[in-house]
Amino acid sequence: MSTIDQFLSEINQILRTKNRQKLCDYLVLEPPLPPLYNVIVSELRATFPASRQNALEAQCKKLLPEYDEGEVGGSWTSFISFLVQYFVFLRDVNVAQLLETHDMLKLLLQSCTLALSDANMGIVVLPSIISFSKTLSRLAIGLDKRPDLIAHLNQMGAGTGGDDVAERVTLVESSANVIREALKKCLSEKVGNATGLDVNGRPDGRRIGIYLLGNICLKLFFHCRKLRSAEFVFTSINQNSPPLFHFAASQRVTYLYYLGRYHFANNHFFRAQLALQGAYDQCHREGVKQRRSILVYLIASNIILGRFPSMKVLARPEAEGLQAIFLPICQAIKQGDLATFQALLDMDHPNAAWLLQKRILLQMRNRCEVLVWRSLARRTFVLSGFTGDATKKAPSLSLETLHTLALYLERRVSVINGEIRNGHSENSTNGHNGYVDPDLEGEVDPEDGEVVSMNEIESIVASLIHQDLLHGYISHRYLRLVITGAKAKPALEAGFPTVWNVIQAAADTEVPGWVKEARVQVDGPRVVKITNARPAGAV
Numbered sequence: 234m235s236t237i238d239q240f241l242s243e244i245n246q247i248l249r250t251k252n253r254q255k256l257c258d259y260l261v262l263e264p265p266l267p268p269l270y271n272v273i274v275s276e277l278r279a280t281f282p283a284s285r286q287n288a289l290e291a292q293c294k295k296l297l298p299e300y301d302e303g304e305v306g307g308s309w310t311s312f313i314s315f316l317v318q319y320f321v322f323l324r325d326v327n328v329a330q331l332l333e334t335h336d337m338l339k340l341l342l343q344s345c346t347l348a349l350s351d352a353n354m355g356i357v358v359l360p361s362i363i364s365f366s367k368t369l370s371r372l373a374i375g376l377d378k379r380p381d382l383i384a385h386l387n388q389m390g391a392g393t394g395g396d397d398v399a400e401r402v403t404l405v406e407s408s409a410n411v412i413r414e415a416l417k418k419c420l421s422e423k424v425g426n427a428t429g430l431d432v433n434g435r436p437d438g439r440r441i442g443i444y445l446l447g448n449i450c451l452k453l454f455f456h457c458r459k460l461r462s463a464e465f466v467f468t469s470i471n472q473n474s475p476p477l478f479h480f481a482a483s484q485r486v487t488y489l490y491y492l493g494r495y496h497f498a499n500n501h502f503f504r505a506q507l508a509l510q511g512a513y514d515q516c517h518r519e520g521v522k523q524r525r526s527i528l529v530y531l532i533a534s535n536i537i538l539g540r541f542p543s544m545k546v547l548a549r550p551e552a553e554g555l556q557a558i559f560l561p562i563c564q565a566i567k568q569g570d571l572a573t574f575q576a577l578l579d580m581d582h583p584n585a586a587w588l589l590q591k592r593i594l595l596q597m598r599n600r601c602e603v604l605v606w607r608s609l610a611r612r613t614f615v616l617s618g619f620t621g622d623a624t625k626k627a628p629s630l631s632l633e634t635l636h637t638l639a640l641y642l643e644r645r646v647s648v649i650n651g652e653i654r655n656g657h658s659e660n661s662t663n664g665h666n667g668y669v670d671p672d673l674e675g676e677v678d679p680e681d682g683e684v685v686s687m688n689e690i691e692s693i694v695a696s697l698i699h700q701d702l703l704h705g706y707i708s709h710r711y712l713r714l715v716i717t718g719a720k721a722k723p724a725l726e727a728g729f730p731t732v733w734n735v736i737q738a739a740a741d742t743e744v745p746g747w748v749k750e751a752r753v754q755v756d757g758p759r760v761v762k763i764t765n766a767r768p769a770g771a772v
Contacts, residue, residue, distance in 0.1 A: 236272045237280070237320075241296035244316070248297070248307055248357060257360035260319060262338070262368055264328055277324040290317050300354065309354055311347040318344040332382055335372050335404070339411050342369055346415045349439065355418070359442050366412045366449045373408035374456055406462065409453035413466065416446040420473040428751045429475035436475055443474050444484035451491040460498055467495060467746035474748050486516045490527050492746045497530055498592065502600070503740040506534035508747060524551035532559055533593040537600045539732025541567070558584050566601055569609030572645035574602070604732060606693050607702045610714070611729045613638055620724050628724035630714040632707070636690045643685055687712070701735050704728050 234242075240259075247256045261270055281289040293313050300307025308316075322341050326334055342365045349355040349362055376383055383404055402410070418439060422429070425437035436443070447466050454463040470488075477485055493509035496502070509531040516524050528551050532542050541563040547556040565574040576582065578598040588594035614630045621628040694714055697703040705716040705728055716728035 235276055235280070236269065237276050237292070238296060240273060241293060241316075245297050245308070248300075248312075248354070251354070251357050253357045253360050256357055257364050260361050260364075262322070262365065266323075270323065273320075274323050277320055281320070281324070283325070286317070286321075289320060290314075293317055293320075307354075309348070309351050311344075311351065312354070312358070315341075315344040315348040315358070331372065331376055331379070335369070335376055335408070338365065338369050338372065339408065341365060342411050343414070346411075346418060349415060349418045352424070356439050359419075359439055362415050363442060363445050363449075366415065366446060369408050369412065370449050370453055373405045373453060377403070377405050377456065403457050403459075405453050405457040406459050409450050409457075409459075409462065412446055412453070413450050413462075416443065416450060416466065417469070419443045419446060420469050430479060430751075434479060436479055440475060443470060444477070444480050444488050448484065448487045448491065451488070455491060455494065460495060463491070463495055467492060471746050471748060476748050476751055478749070482515055482517070486512045486523065486527075489515070489747065490523075490530075492744070493527075493534070494530055495746070496744070497534055497596065500596065500600075502534045502537045502596075503736060504744045506531060506538060507742065507744050509534060511747070521551045524549075525553075528552055529555065529591055530593065533591075533597060536563060536566070537597060538736050539604055558587065562597065562601070566604045567608055569605055569607075569612045571602075571605050571609060571639065571642040574605045575646050603697070603700070603702070607697055607729065607732065609638060609642070610635055610694065610697065610703065611725070614716075614725065614728065618724075621719055628716040628719050628728065629705075629708070630716070630728075632687070632690050632694065632712045632714060635694075635714075636685065636687055639685045639690060701730070701739070702732060704730060 244256070244259065247259065261267065266274070277289075281292075290313065293308075293316050297308035297313060297316070299309055299313075318341050322337050326337055328334055342362065345358055345362050345365060348358045386404060419442040420440075422437070422439040424439075425431060429437055429440050431437040435441075447470055450466050451463055454460070454466070477488065489508045489512035493505045493507075493512060495505075496508060497505035509527055513524060513527045513531055516527060518524075528546075528549075532546075532555065535542065536559065542552075542555075542559060544556075546552060547560065562574065562577050564570075565577060575598075577584070578588070578594060578601075579585065585594060588597070610630065613635045614628075617634050618630045619626070619628055691707060691709070691712075694703065694707060698705060698707070703714065704718050705714050707713075708715055714728075716724055718727035721727070
């Protein structure tokens with residue numbers, strides 16, 4: 234008996250016992266291959282070259298008889314096709330040609346996904362699909378870091394123009410799309426009851442692969458910055474997955490990390506911190522690298538929400554180096570130091586490259602500026618505000634004083650930026666140097682030194698009031714912010730509520746994409762009676 238025939242006979246026994254992990258162990262892909270597989274490769278090239286593909290398929294069908302209804306197990310048509318594709322991969326692959334290897338591995342995974350579709354036996358290949366997906370993910374990301382190998386693909390994608398052309402699919406995204414098809418099979422599992430759990434409370438059938446495959450997809454989509462594609466993964470899981478807590482801790486932590494990053498990128502910072510906090514709390518203490526990845530976005534989310542990290546958190550092993558980055562920003566926000574804040578988040582700051590690489594710079598710069606203005610108004614009130622008197626006049630703050638402080642701080646920005654750039658302030662990309670865009674020439678005058686106008690100060694204060702970060706109203710006649718609610722509590726506490734408390738009180742604690750409870754499915758069609766319904770638009 235040839236080695237190939239012996240291999241097929243053992244595969245047949247594995248299928249009959251439905252030992253899916255053993256099947257995964259047999260289907261080896263990554264070099265170095267065990268000696269037995271080198272013999273198989275030699276036999277494939279000698280006995281079943283590319284010209285004898287049909288003979289190879291016939292041999293597989295001969296030694297892997299299909300199971301009949303009622304049997305314990307056996308092969309099925311799509312599994313035969315998959316196994317033939319596996320032999321073709323072993324026979325033809327040249328690991329030195331990474332791009333060709335990637336394309337062949339995609340074809341193999343697609344064939345394996347078809348085998349996963351079988352309702353009775355498909356689950357047997359699930360561990361193999363997960364293993365192949367991890368290999369494809371590493372290979373795709375490795376190729377993406379080698380632009381010399383995929384330059385021709387980028388040129389092909391950039392060669393077509395026009396507004397109606399669909400967005401180009403990158404190599405990494407194409408790999409994720411193949412893995413996503415396998416994820417769909419897991420999400421569409423019908424075996425078991427409506428909860429998707431077995432009698433032991435564990436995910437039933439192919440559902441065990443939901444988060445394993447979903448996390449691989451998310452890793453690839455985030456790598457190529459395709460958040461729209463990642464949204465499909467979150468939506469599908471939200472609609473079809475059993476509750477997340479039934480899955481392994483490693484799967485939960487990874488999924489919540491990507492879910493938090495997704496909501497952060499979409500400016501849902503309260504949802505982001507909930508998901509990231511869940512990931513951080515469940516991450517093993519020894520996983521310092523993983524905890525650090527989570528902590529970066531958790532700190533950024535909380536700062537935007539007005540909650541700053543404590544020194545105890547910043548002293549943890551996973552927070553090494555983060556204090557130097559985030560603590561100055563927190564201090565600038567707390568002090569209302571607009572100049573320092575803008576300088577710390579300027580594109581020319583030494584930390585800007587790191588913040589951009591983590592994709593948190595723009596969110597922090599745009600969203601935290603509101604908090605800086607609130608702190609500046611509060612500090613102005615502490616220094617020069619009217620706290621009320623016996624004549625029952627309400628506490629108030631002069632907007633002219635706030636305007637004066639804002640002008641002073643804005644004019645310091647270029648000075649601080651100049652110090653950061655070792656005195657070369659003329660190279661500032663954020664300063665006001667009298668530049669006017671050519672398209673607006675003649676319409677806009679160059680800056681004359683007054684960066685913030687009085688009208689802008691009124692607009693900023695009105696915005697803070699609208700966001701409930703200030704309690705009061707503006708007296709436009711006297712240019713003052715009048716604080717309300719000072720009879721029940723001190724003026725400072727009444728006029729300047731804690732940012733985190735304000736946001737938390739208005740926020741929804743539900744995080745889309747995080748399945749916490751099993752969904753109750755109603756048997757049969759649902760009928761809605763509309764006999765007495767009013768016509769659309771009727772009052």
